[in-house]
Amino acid sequence: MFHSLANSFYKKRLKDRRFEFLFDTPLEDEFVVFDTETTGLNPKTDEILSIGALKIKNNKIITSQKFEIFLKPSKDINEESIKIHQIRNIDLQNGFEPQIAIENFLHFIGSRTLVGYYLEFDVAMINKYLKPLLGIKLPNRQIEVSGIYHDKKIKLIPDGIIDLRFDSIMKDLGLPIFGKHDAINDAIMTAMMYVKLKNIVKL
Secondary structure, three states: OHHHHHHHHHHHHOOOHHHHHHHOOOOOOEEEEEEEEEOOOOOOOOOEEEEEEEEEEOOEEEEEEEEEEEEOOOOOOOHHHHHHHOOOHHHHOOOEOHHHHHHHHHHHHOOOEEEEOOHHHHHHHHHHHHHHHHOOOOOOOEEEHHHHHHHHHOOOOOOOOOOOOHHHHHHHOOOOOOOOOOHHHHHHHHHHHHHHHHHOOOO
16 A cells, blocks of 8 residues: 555656656566665765666566666776776776666666565665656565565574575575676576575475
């Protein structure tokens, strides 16, 4: 109910009617898993460097329809940031302007439900660009995989501490960890995590 009311409010504030498709009724069997690489962890001051996303249809990960885009930052990336995501300034010379990148991302996700690992941060980063562009925040429903994992795990160890680190969850689920952590690889691994969590009764 709250989500519907919020979306009704957002739709009225939408600056560009070309993007009304964001408010279409989402298909029940389709999801988009996405991840971002950024210059830091503060949505107010940091910028998106890359976005990786792919679709899940009928419980299958569709890697043939993946989305990957690099954005031009407003200033050079510092060395500490490069050590984390391995994206160098030279890698972004042919990057897209943020407005174009965000518009392309919106066309990819449509009205589908979004899935991610600590998705709140990635959504906040997208909203940083989206609000000035369209006057709204992402209206899509959102699913947090670490929340699903926690809820299944807590039934087994109600008084224990649950390790919600990305690699720890992957290992516990018996899923392969790709060597390179970038936006598209992290999105693929998160998709694997989501599909497995969705289809197992207990851990």
